Amino acid sequence: MFTGIVEEMGVIRAIRRGAHSSVLSIGAMAILSDLKIGDSVAVNGVCLTATGADSGGFTADVMHETLDRSSLGALSVGSRVNLERAMAVDGRFGGHIVSGHIDGTGRITATRRDDNAVWYTVEAAPALLRYVVEKGSVTIDGISLTVATVTERNFSVSVIPHTAAVTILGEKRAGDTVNLETDIIGKYVEKLLRPQPETPPPGGITWDFLAENGF
Known part of the structure; x- marks a missing residue:
């Protein structure tokens, strides 16, 4: 989970492109203070997993679905990106609930x-x-x-x-x-207010029920 409060701007150091995937190498400084392999990092709002880290940045895999849903596929070497580590439980909630799953x-x-x-x-x-x-x-x-x-x-x-x-x-x-x-x-x-029409819950609230009762 993230808050949408960007911690720093990183820069794309390298991109290794596969047939339907990519590996991003991202230069960073501030977020490296406690970043570990396996940690989540929001890159331009997309939740990615750090697969490697060094003194100047980290790497992350980008799968086919993510490239289709986001603008990460348009990045090039030198592009700057917004970075945010996953929210710490003892931190201030300065933004709003952000999943990092791009719509x-x-x-x-x-x-x-x-x-x-x-x-x-x-x-x-x-x-x-x-x-x-x-x-x-x-x-x-x-x-x-x-x-x-x-x-x-x-x-x-x-x-x-x-x-x-x-x-x-x-x-x-x-x-x-x-x-x-x-x-x-x-x-x-x-989602919760619109159950599947073919399997309505017995006695459950439906749109027809709400309309009939003045809602």
């Missing part, structure tokens, strides 16, 4: 400055936007952000200077692809 990608369609902040508008598929709510939380490339507005086609966030300076979001421009993870709570609530 899909979005595309930045516009950026604009608003005094000291920068607005980012992100276009995403309806299947993702259904879980994005105004004043709710969303993770963009591993960064915990608050949704300012949402429409049927996109959503917008307002980013403070500090966030733009210490993450790769400050480098993003219109047309760039970003990893998105929506609020995990909304997905579980929907």
Whole structure:
């Protein structure tokens, strides 16, 4: 589990590409203080397992499913990435619950400055936007952000200077692809409220029952 509070920006040192997978070598400093092989690290919001470590960084395998679901396949040597170690149980919960399991990608369609902040508008598929709510939380490339507005086609966030300076979001421009993870709570609530129609629980609550009783 992560919080969406980026600890540092790393840099891709090398990429070894397989037929449908990759091995990333990522340069880092701050997160190496207690990083062990087998630990989880969020890389641009994607939960990866450290498979090796040295004094200047770590390596991680990226499987086929992850490449299909995220923007990690577009990384190249020299690309900067957001890094966050798994949340410590004795730490402060500064962001929101982030699993590191990307729901899909979005595309930045516009950026604009608003005094000291920068607005980012992100276009995403309806299947993702259904879980994005105004004043709710969303993770963009591993960064915990608050949704300012949402429409049927996109959503917008307002980013403070500090966030733009210490993450790769400050480098993003219109047309760039970003990893998105929506609020995990909304997905579980929907799943629990919509049992499979062919096996409804005896006496359970259904959408028809709620409608008949004024909900």
